[in-house]
Amino acid sequence: MTTTYPTSGAVRPDDLQGRLREGRVQVVDVRSPGEFAAAHIAESYNIPLDAIPSVGRELRDAHVDPLVLVCQSGTRARQAESLLRAVGVESARVLDGGLNAWEAAGLPVERGRGTWSIERQVRAIAGGLVLAGAVGSIVAWRPLVYLSAAVGGGLLYAGVSDNCTMAKILLRLPFNQAHRADVADVVDIVERLKSSSRAASPR
Secondary structure, rough: OOOOOOOOOOOOHHHHHHHHOOOOOEEEEOOOOHHHEEEEOOOOOOOOOOHHHHHHHHHHHOOOOEEEEEEEEEEEEHHHHHHHOOOOOOOOEOOHHHHHHHOOOOOOEEEEOOOOOOHHHHHHHHHHHHHHHHHHHHHOOOHHHHHHHHHHHHHHHHHOOOOHHHHHHOOOOOOHOOOOOOOOHHHHHHHHHHHHHHOOOOO
């Protein structure tokens, strides 16, 4: 009998680990290829969020069930879940808390050379801008304090709306595109998911 998840709710890290051991779940990491290269769950496949719309119907037709989506904290995975549900992929679930929660639970990841996560980049840049605005307003030019206020307002908006403009801009920068997956890579991943899904199905 095929293992399925409830129709709503996220998947806990320990639950996902158990399903992986049983070989009855497919994990898709929707972060950028650079982030995936830096650290990822060993059994996961990388299909970046912006590639999801182009392969959503193929994933639906592949009958990949169940499917767990992973990002750094859960935000992009929830966006991917919405995109997949829009094309009829009902089996998609989100890893609760993302890779952050997975690592916090002491579960293993494969590490390599890649870029910082987008969330980490946002924290570093936002922190630097706030510090520059605060210090600059004291030692150089008082109106620089408004830079700190603007960044703080942006972070507040990102938290309330769950929509971070800075993250979207950072994703377009060259160093976050260096490991970008091409269409052939994504199609190959979908084909592998199809094959592994058929192999896991009872005969």
